[in-house]
Amino acid sequence: MQIDDVYKYFDTKETGLTSEHAAELLKKFGHNTIQRNKKQSQFKAFLKNFTSLMAILLWISGFIAIFAHMVELGIAIWAVNLINGIFSYWQEHQAQKATDSLLKMLPTYAQVLRDGKAQQINSEDLVPGDVFIIQAGNSISADARIIESTSLQVDESALTGESVLVSKQAQYSHGVGRFAESNLVFAGTVAGSGSATAVAVATGMHSEFGKIAKLTQSEKHHASPLELELNHLTRQLSLIAILIGTLFFVAAIFFVHYPIAKSFIFALGMIVAFIPEGLLPTVTLSLAQGVTRMAKKHALVKNLNSVETLGETTVICSDKTGTLTQNQMTINHLWLAGNQYTVTGQGYVNNGHIQLHNQDVDLSAHPDLQKLLQIAALNNNTKVEAPKQPGDNPKIIGTPTEAALVILAEKAGFDTDGESKKVPRIGELPFDSERKRMSTFHKTGDHITVCVKGSLDGMLPISDSILENGKIRPxxxxxxxxxxxxxxxxxxxxxxxxxxxxxxVTADDQLPKDPKVWKIADAEQHLVFVGLTIMQDPPRPEIYEAVRKCHEASIRIIMVTGDSSLTAKSIAVKIGLTSDKARVITGDELAEMRIDKLKEALKGEVIFARVAPEQKYRIVSTLQSNGEIVASTGDGVNDAPALKKADIGVAMGVTGTDVAKDAADMILTDDNFASIVAAIEEGRTVYSNLQKFLLYILNSNLPEAAPSILFLFSRGLIPLPLTVMQILTVDLGTDMLPALGLGAEQSEPGIMKQAPRARTAHLLNRGIILKAFAWYGLVASIISTVAYFFVNNQHGWPGVALAGSGAVYEEATTMTLAAIVFCQIAAAINCRTKTSSVFKIGIFSNHRILGGIVFEIALLALLIYVPFLQDLFNTAAIGLRDWGLLVCIPIPLILIEELRKLLLRRRVKANG
Structure with missing residues (x-):
């Protein structure tokens, strides 16, 4: 369409809309905003924390306890469930608030022509037909048709994933690929250089940005691996508890000859005893602690369950620019006739040097280099503003390539501002994609200097001289x-x-005196070739170690980039991502590739280059169909569907669009790949800690059940050595804080040298069951049973019958309870590591476990010596000799477990 047709179609004009007409259009089209996924109502978000399978199990357990006349136990279980749900909701609410604050860090204003004059409005109020002004550095707020342009170049990476700036102009040309129309700009993109005036043609959800956002929102939420695993664990524990309850019900009837009603109540008590009431709060707190630790490592996790999913990750689909690299184009070599220079200093820093043969150069002795730097300074429309705070990146107003030239000159100590004033610009031929060049004209004494930069293939044909050692030759x-x-x-x-x-250019060249009327062919000819500036977006310094850790952890990294094949493979090989034998698949090849061929390719070393971001969705989906747990990174709106599809979507917090952040499970506040690796380590630690907790919490079940087994198989001759309220004391009292301390355990040495756990692996596995019941639990059962008979022996047993009530019985049950608690103290310390020596990591290094141990001893003392608690929990005071025996219990248990771990480490070492 011609410009006039555009005005007519949108009922606007060159001077813009009137305020009244704009208000009408705002009512018609709505606000210029991208709708986010419909938020769950706060009530539903709150309620879901009480309706998981484990939470439902605890509600049922509380009901069973009340039905079995254990009212205090039932109320206590419900209270734990309620507190956990509130805490879980609060944690996720805080994470969502942090995400919302990140999404607000977006440009919110647009400069429009309204009522015939320029004015600044909130970008939400922009409507189709608005004429607005675009300047370098502006975020473009709507899809728009350009009316006039002055060297406008736009960063469309939010839509295309390609970081190279695209030239835009009022004249139409189709270009290659999507969003390549020369006379259209799109919402969510950024003006890199130049300026333009444009008329808005689509806003909000009607823009290309909005259409992709809508596609993202259609992707349904899937349960995380941890949610599935907790559901599986709940079913396992429920089955175990019901089986044990059934066995005790049958035994109570046939061995003790209890009435059916009394046997049923007894069996219900055993079911409750075998359900780990502390599991859900410990899971929640372990995940919350993981979230907190990740936040300190620049990873903001929006959903608690996502923490553990990170630990399962087998493949990371990572983009290149800004994640693996610094997103700071850097000149590292200079080629001039006769010399090749090296430039030191990474990224946009000016503390580097230009060297020749590893020696810093003096510009006065290198006239060719001085000329190159002069052209770099003069043929440049980019400003580099110094960072406001130490550690921040400088602000670039313009293109990354021109910024690299400015920094190059600064590294050499060249006065760019002084040179620009000394040799003022009097004209310009903007860069365009056909010539691949930019020329500027400068007044130099009685002649004009034409400075040109561009691609080599566009420069050599129009050069007929070369500068060498300060002299021009053919x-x-x-x-x-x-x-x-x-x-x-x-x-x-x-x-x-x-x-x-x-x-x-001198008078002899017979060009018009005013360079503004020079034709391109007249100005850009007979050039003196000076040299080549060689640049690269350098890898992040920490990326090498991060990649090495991933490889040790058997995590594959697949680069998916919009950059060229050559650049992608070069960076991948340089940072150790892949070997030189890796296959490179371009977007065009991917579009033609059958699913079976893609599945096969994804099993080997592969790099994806020149890939449209929407193709990343297909890559992620195919990897998942191969059985992989996939983490995918992205920053653009077109990355959002893949972020939503991935098991873990990781959005960039600095350069990411709001749609990408909204779709992701995790946001990197520093856009750094190394932060993903740190988060994966935390995820693995969380899962490991959950297993440690499970081992700890289950091993007390056997000593809790052993008294009832003795009671049953003795046909009631041995009174219950442990009452139901004392069982409650262990499950919801003494065990809780040490268990939560295990959730805060640091990563065990070597955790990132293990392969990710298999999808078929479960939290509760055969190893944990055997260790909990056949080792820790069995030993604790023996010790607690001995403690029970030890007290009875002091009062005349076996000469007298075992007391079923009274002071001796209460003292014996108290000693049984205390023995279990001190066995749990040893278990809390032993469970801190799976194979490493607890002395190596520091037996006192986990202050939460130490605090938990102090708490459980103090709680035990209160139960034993406070009169009204004695009545409630059927306890009695014990003497100093009894305490002496109790204190000795953990020592051999810890030493024996250390010996077992030592033998295990030696066996692993011997097997390689």
Whole structure:
């Protein structure tokens, strides 16, 4: 459409809309906002924390306890469930608040023409037909048709994933790929350089940005692996508890000859005893602690269950720019006739140097280099503003490539501002995608200097001279071959080149005096070739260690980038992501590839380059169909469907769009791949700690059940050595704080050298069951039973019958309870590691467990010596000799377990 047709179609004009018309259009089209996924109502979000399978089990357990006349136990179980649900809701609410605050860190204003004058409005109020002004650094708030443009270049990476700036102009040309129309700009993109005036044609959810956001929102939520695992664990524990309850019911009838009603109540008590009431709060607190630790490592987790899912990750689909690399184009080599220089200093820092043969150069002795730096400073529309705070990146107003040239000049100590004033610009030929060049004209004494930069293939044909050692000489075919060979060698390393040339225009050239009327063909000819600037977006310094950790942890990393094949593979090989034998699949190849071929390719070393971000969704889906747990990174709106589809979607917090952040499970506040690896380590730690907790909490079940077994198989001759309220004391009293301390345990040495757990593996496995019941539990059962008979022996047993009530009975049950508690003290310390020595990690290093141990001893003392608690829990005071025996219990248990772990480590070492 012609501009006039556009005005007519949208009922607007060059001077913009009137305020009244804009208000009408706002009512018609709505606010210019991207609707986020419909939030769950706060009530539903609150309620879901009380309706998981484990929570339902606890509600039922409380009811059973009350029905079995254990009212205090039932109320206590319900209270634990209620407190856990409230805490879980609060944690996720806090995470969502942090996410919302990140989403608010977006540009909110647009400069429009209303009532014939420029004014600033909230971008939410922009409507189709609004004429607005775009300047370098502006976020573009709507899809728009350009009316006029001055060297406008736009960063469309939010939509395309490609970080190279795209030239935009009022004249239409189709370009290659989506969003390539030269006269259209799109919401969510950013003006890198130049300026333009445009008329809005689509806003909000009607924009291309909004359409993709809507696609993302259609992707349904899937239960996390941890949710599925907890449901599986709940079914396992329920089955175990019901089986044990059934056995005790049958035994009570046939062995003790209890009435059926009394046997049923007894069996219900055993079912409640075998359900770990502390599991759900410990899971919640373990995940919450993981969230807190991740936040300190720049990873904001929105959903508690996502923490553990990270630990299962087998594949990371990572983009390149800004995640694996610094997203700071950096010049690291200079090629000039006769010399090749090295530039030190990574990224946008000006504390580097230009060196020749590892020696810093003096510009006065290198006229060719001085000329190159002068052109870099003059042929440049980018400003680099110093960071406001130490550690921050400088603000770039313009293009990354031109910023690299500015920083290059600063590293050499070249006065860019002084040179621009000394040699003022009087004209310009903007960059365009056909010429691949930009030229600026400068007044230099009585002549005009033309400074040119651009691609080598566009520069060599119009150059007929070369600068060498300060002198101009003819450019020969041998020179051209040498230049091309150098460029090819750099390209093979994944480096990009930018050629630099100039021309001195004098009266003899017979060009018009006003350079603004010069034609391109007249100005850009007879150039003096100066050299090549070689640049690269350098890898992040910490990425090498992060990649090494992933490989040790058997986690594959697949680069999925919009960049070129050569650059992608070069970076991948350089940082150790893949070997040089890795297969590179381009977006075009991927579009033609059958699903079976893609599945096969994804099993080997592979890199995806020139891939449209929406193709990442297909890659993620195919990996999942291969049985992989996939973490996917992204920052653009087109990354959002893949982020939502992945098991863990990881959005960039600094460069990410609001749609990507909303779709993700985790947001990196520093856009750093190393933060993902740190988060994975935390995820593995959380899962490991859950298993440690499970081992700890289950091992007390056997000594809790052993008294009832004795009671049953003795046909009632041995009175119950432990009452139901004393069982409650262990489950919801003494055990809770040490168990929560296990949830805060640090990563065990070597956790990132293990393969991710198999999808078929479960929290409660045969190893934990055997260790909990046949080792820890069995030993604790023997010790607690001995403690019971020890007290009775002091009062005349076996000469007298075992007391079923009275002071001796209460003292015996108290000693049984105390013995279980001190066995649990040893278990809390032993459960801190699976194979490592607890002395190596520091027996006193986990202050929460130490605090928990102090708490359970103090609670035990209160139950034993406070009169009204004695009545409630059927306890009695014990003497100093009894305490002496109790204190000795943990020591041999810890030493024996250390010996077992030592033998296990030696066996593992011997097996390689």
């Amino acid at each position: 450019l020969t075919e041998a020179d051209k071959k040498q230049i091309n060979d150098a460029d090819t060698a750099f390209a093979a390393q994944g480096l990009r080149s930018l050629a630099v040339a100039y021309r001195e």
